[in-house]
Structures are given as C-alpha cells and as structure tokens.
Amino acid sequence: MSVLSPCHRGHVRRLGLVRPAGLALLLWVLMPLTARAAPLALEDGANRLTVDTATLLARPDAAEISVPADIGYGGVQRRYRAVPLASVLALLPAPPPPGGVLEAAATDGFAAQVPLHLILQTTPGGPRAWLALEEPDSPWPHLPGKQASAGPFYIVWERPEAGRISPEYWPYQLAALRFVQRPAVRWPQIAADPSLPADHPARRGQDVFTSICLACHRMNGGGSADMGPDLNRPMGPTEYFQPGALRRYLRDPASVRNWPEQKMPGFAADQISETELDALLAYLSHMAARRPAGAR
Structure with missing residues (x-):
C-alpha cells in the first residue's frame, strides 16, 4: 500500500516536490514514528x-x-x-x-x-x-x-x-x-547540615530523597527533574501537611488528594521502609528550617 494518499500525491505534484530527494524527505516525515x-x-x-x-x-x-x-x-x-x-x-x-x-x-x-x-x-x-x-x-x-x-x-x-x-x-x-x-556535589543546596551527627536521621533521609524523590522533584532549586514541584520552595511538605496525612500521601497519594493528571505513585513498604520514611520526613523537616531566606 502506498504511503501517500491520492490527495497527498496531488499536493506533491502541485508543489513540484516529486524530485527524488524531496520525495524521500516527505516519505520520512509521513512515516509512522515507530x-x-x-x-x-x-x-x-x-x-x-x-x-x-x-x-x-x-x-x-x-x-x-x-x-x-x-x-x-x-x-x-x-x-x-x-x-x-x-x-x-x-x-x-x-x-x-x-x-x-x-x-x-x-x-x-x-x-x-x-x-x-x-x-x-x-x-x-x-x-x-x-x-x-x-x-x-x-x-x-x-x-x-x-x-x-x-x-x-x-x-x-x-x-x-x-x-x-x-x-x-x-x-x-x-x-x-x-x-x-553525585547529586550533593552538583547541588550543595540539597545537602543536610554537615554539622549534624553521622547517625542523624536527616542524613539517611537525604539518601532516600536522592534515590526516590530527586527523579521528579528539586530541593531548593537543586536537581534536573521537571515533573513535580520543588519540595522546599516556597514551602516544604512538612509545613503544609499534617504528619499523618503526609505519611498516607507518600504511601497512597490518591487516598489524600486525587485528580485526572496526578502522576505521583505511592511507595509501598518494600520500596520505602518505615525506618526510611521516618528518615525522609526528618530530612524534609530539617531542610525546611534551612531554606534560603527569600527563596521562592
């Protein structure tokens, strides 16, 4: 079956594009993307x-x-x-x-x-x-x-x-x-306070954020993704979510708020454990306190 319909062929003739090079280009443009x-x-x-x-x-x-x-x-x-x-x-x-x-x-x-x-x-x-x-x-x-x-x-x-x-x-x-x-080198603004003790949960939470959240979100402008909002500018989620609602949102977003274009998935316990979730929330709360003045 010809790629060009009769009307396409007529249009090509009227425009004088039946030269081999021009026809090849048109065939490529009309070719299915797959x-x-x-x-x-x-x-x-x-x-x-x-x-x-x-x-x-x-x-x-x-x-x-x-x-x-x-x-x-x-x-x-x-x-x-x-x-x-x-x-x-x-x-x-x-x-x-x-x-x-x-x-x-x-x-x-x-x-x-x-x-x-x-x-x-x-x-x-x-x-x-x-x-x-x-x-x-x-x-x-x-x-x-x-x-x-x-x-x-x-x-x-x-x-x-x-x-x-x-x-x-x-x-x-x-x-x-x-x-x-690594992200904290490229974007120092996503790093927890270096004076925190090594075992502080916010440090572990930074690792969780980097592996899970940074693929869709930024932190204080740091990151490459453009799918979701920045998680600290102008406010962080620990500032506008009740703690229980935020936990539920991370596990099952649609159970908290839902709309047709919602993209965020939920994260089950085999993807983010309860301990990791605690650490992530500690990191988000910590970063809200470290937000640069005047950040929007």
Missing part, C-alpha cells in the same frame, strides 16, 4: 555522541532477556531485546567520575540519578542493568494508565532484589544518559 530509528544521547561532560535503536539492535551483545517483575508495567513479567547498559556507556570516551551517577533523563522531565557502581558492578549474582530497546516493527504496549509505551529506551534490571534497586532506577522513555557527579 518505524524510525530513535536517537539516544550519551554524554560524559566533555563529549556527546548519539546512538539509535537500529545501531544498538545490531550489536553482537544484544540479547533477549526476561524481566520477571517489570516495575514500569506494574510488576508483570515481560521480555525485551536489550543490550547491557555498561556496554552502552563504554562507548563514551571519558571514564565515569569516581563515586558519580548516571543521570537518565526522560522526555517527560523525569531524571533518575542512578549510582554508577550499581551499573558497573560485576558481582556474581548481583543486579544487572540492561537498556531495553523498542523494536520499530514490534512496538511495546502502553504503560498502565498512559497513552504511550516505555520506549524507545528503558532501563530494566535483572535480579534487582540483590541490590535493592530503587523503583526510580527503572527510567523509561529515555532521551539522554549522562555521567555526572
């Missing part, structure tokens, strides 16, 4: 390169993998054509920064900060990160409650339970992967 090779940016600070689905699918280390409990698709088992994420990152000329993270930026403003040691570790039986690739001729189903799939690029994990991989370390609809410094 049939095009999708680009992915890789960055290490000094260098930036682009790979696409076609190139990655043709790699010799591309493999069929099974994900028993897919976070993005509601915990069901799914199969993917994927390449080891560490191998993809090895395409970058510069080495990863010691103690750094991989910023996985999505098209919707989500920006996960995944510790590089989790991705690059080779411990037998440990978690292993893969970059799942949506094949143009075999599109994935829509994500639960969304009108799009997780593609064209999606980080999935084998044996995530072996490393207690955060649900935010499964970013989908990726546009870019970047080597960056």
